[in-house]
Each structure stands twice: as C-alpha cells, then as structure tokens.
Amino acid sequence: PPCMIIPPYAHPLNMFNTSTTVSKSVPRRFLSIPHRPAQQGLIKLHPHTVGVPALAKALAAAPSSTLAASAPPRESESGAYVIRAGSAPLGVFKPTAEEMVQTSEDAAYVLGRNAEAFIGGSAGSHREVAAYLVDAAATKGGMGAGVPETTLASAAVGRLVGGVENGMTLGSLQHFVENVGDVDDFGPSLFDVEDVHRIGALDVRLINCDRHGGNILVSLSKAKEAGRSHYRLTPIDHGYILPGEVKTAPWPVWMDWPQARQPFSDEMKDAILHSDVDADLEASLQELLNAAEIETLKYSTNLLKKGVELDMTLYEIGLLIFSRHPEEERSFLEDVLHARAESRRPFDTVKNCVFMFDEELSHEEKVSMFSSKATPRALSRSPAAVMMEEKKSETCHIRRHLISI
Numbered sequence: 001p002p003c004m005i006i007p008p009y010a011h012p013l014n015m016f017n018t019s020t021t022v023s024k025s026v027p028r029r030f031l032s033i034p035h036r037p038a039q040q041g042l043i044k045l046h047p048h049t050v051g052v053p054a055l056a057k058a059l060a061a062a063p064s065s066t067l068a069a070s071a072p073p074r075e076s077e078s079g080a081y082v083i084r085a086g087s088a089p090l091g092v093f094k095p096t097a098e099e100m101v102q103t104s105e106d107a108a109y110v111l112g113r114n115a116e117a118f119i120g121g122s123a124g125s126h127r128e129v130a131a132y133l134v135d136a137a138a139t140k141g142g143m144g145a146g147v148p149e150t151t152l153a154s155a156a157v158g159r160l161v162g163g164v165e166n167g168m169t170l171g172s173l174q175h176f177v178e179n180v181g182d183v184d185d186f187g188p189s190l191f192d193v194e195d196v197h198r199i200g201a202l203d204v205r206l207i208n209c210d211r212h213g214g215n216i217l218v219s220l221s222k223a224k225e226a227g228r229s230h231y232r233l234t235p236i237d238h239g240y241i242l243p244g245e246v247k248t249a250p251w252p253v254w255m256d257w258p259q260a261r262q263p264f265s266d267e268m269k270d271a272i273l274h275s276d277v278d279a280d281l282e283a284s285l286q287e288l289l290n291a292a293e294i295e296t297l298k299y300s301t302n303l304l305k306k307g308v309e310l311d312m313t314l315y316e317i318g319l320l321i322f323s324r325h326p327e328e329e330r331s332f333l334e335d336v337l338h339a340r341a342e343s344r345r346p347f348d349t350v351k352n353c354v355f356m357f358d359e360e361l362s363h364e365e366k367v368s369m370f371s372s373k374a375t376p377r378a379l380s381r382s383p384a385a386v387m388m389e390e391k392k393s394e395t396c397h398i399r400r401h402l403i404s405i
Contacts, residue, residue, distance in 0.1 A: 058090050071090065192229040200252070207243060251322050260315040
C-alpha cells in the first residue's frame, strides 16, 4: 500500500530513538524538480499513542501511482515537502535530516540565545509531534488551538520528488489544511478572539520561539457560528518549542493584536484552570522529548494557570515570557527560573515545587531574583520584568502562586 503503519521494532528509523542515524536526505537541488508520480510503499507512518486517523485514512485512500511530493509555495529554513495524490495535497513532510539546526550554520544566528537548547535538544520533527499531542489533550479540555494531525513518518523523499532512489528518511508528517493564506495576508481585525486566545495559550505553554505570521494559516469556515468570524486560524510549524533551558522567547505575532488584550471568556478560563500535564500525556511526550523539555511544559502550564487565576489577559501573561528584544533582555519567567537554579535548593519532595514562597527566600536570593548580575551575560531587564518589580505586591502574589506542578 502507499501508506503503511509499521511497529517500531520493524524499521531502523525507530521513532522512539532520537539518536538513530537516519539515511541521508534528498539533496536540496531536488526542490526545483517538478513533482512526478511515485511508487508503492513510499510513506510509512510510525505508530503513536494518540494516532492520526484523518491523515492515515487520506494516505491509505490515495492511489499509489499518484503519490508525489513537491516544495511548498513558500520557502522555509528547513526542508519541507508537500505530499500529494495527483493534484490534491495530503500532508507536509519535514525530514529530520534537513532541519535548520542540523544543516545550517546560521542556526545560532536565527535562534539567538535559545539556539543551544534546540541544537542540543530533541529533533524538530519530534517537537512537531509533541505540539500536536499537547494540543490534542487540550482539545479534550475545551482549549485546543487546532494543530493539524501530526506524526512521525519515514518517506522515500528522493523517489517522491525526483524519481531518485535515496532510501527512507525520518521526519514529521502533518495533515494538510486547506487555507487561503496566512495571517500576514490579512488584518487581525478579521480574526476571532477565541481563536487568538487558544493559539496564544498554546504558545505560552509551548514557550514557542517561532510564532510569526507565516505559521498561522487562515481558512474560511463553512459553518456559520453566531458571533464568530468565518476566518479561522490554524497554527503550524512547531519545530522550535519547549526549550530545555528557558530563555526569553521572541515576540509572537499575536502579541500585537488587540484580541490578546481582551479578557478570556469564562469558558476559556475554566479550560485553562483545568489544564494539566497528566500521566498519559507525559508518557507520550517521553517518547519524543527529554526530561528538561517536559519540565518546561509544566512550568509554562503552571504560569498560564496562575496568570488566569489572577485575572491577567493573554497579553499580560505573554509579557512575562516574550520580548521584542530577546537577545538584549531577559523575561520575568527567565528571571524566576534562573533564581530557582541559583538558589540550589532541592525541589519540594511533596509538591515538586519549582518556585519558592517569597518568605522562604533568603535576602541574597531575593536580590539575585532581580539583579542584572544574576545571568552570565548581564542582560538588561525586559519592560515586563521591570513592571513586575515595580508592582511589588503583584510580583509577590504571582510568585506565591507559581509553586506547584
């Protein structure tokens, strides 16, 4: 069949082993070759606990003689291929071996202070799947942002693109979403507040370091819902999420939209307050990410929940994490996590605390919390961090609540 689901032990590109050496990916020169029909058995989905039923069904139904791949209409820093059945797009495949952090000397320049966490961390393909799993779990709780079905897969990219025998290569495969462009093609006034809040909440939890306008797709909703825009948003491209060491993240596009400053709906608040990294989600993520990256998700989820408890808007919560100048400033969250590491106190064995009550901190630790000398590069304070320092009571109140994971 054109699409096969194989057990992890039956293929050398085992999805559960991020250190597996993959076959050399198709050279970039093939991107200029028009897509042409392929042969059978060119895409193999790896099993996953959540599954991707719509994607698997679409691939299984595609006639093998029509499967092909081509470059997407817009270039990206990493390799990406649109998988088609004839002229109908089915999914987007991103080979692990063509990720920017593995192939480009410019990775450090593009990712800045976050580069080390991504270059030495889990593969972008694994992070793509992790984003889908986190959002799929959030969807059950009523706050899903609509990340398309995504799984790990092996694909014969050389044969799919240019008819060249090049072996199978591991990567992420995401279900294709019909769209009319990305948010850079439209004005934010057209977007639904709920959609923006869901994507923003997801980005806060993922500490997304790459949320620009090109990776939020815009689709036209067929169903008309009272009070909602018929322009719907779909977040894609999650290769730079959940850094193992949290630094100040770059400013996401939605922070400039008026929707981010509007209060959360009661339904959204309730969904956020009940969100968690439960045992099932954590077990699934352990097959994709390292322990530090999963801990980042716990920190950020806790921050989002406590921000909502304090009636903060998405924009105000975002100020604690993101900066327009991440190379020059450090955020409130980076301050707190750095102070936590500097204190060298063990986690609370009962609550698994990562934030201490203010009254439990020594004078030196309180000083280091806001000292520019607390970080090796002596970065300046971000406007948000300064704002939080000036509002002493609110700062203490937030820190007092950021304790359990």
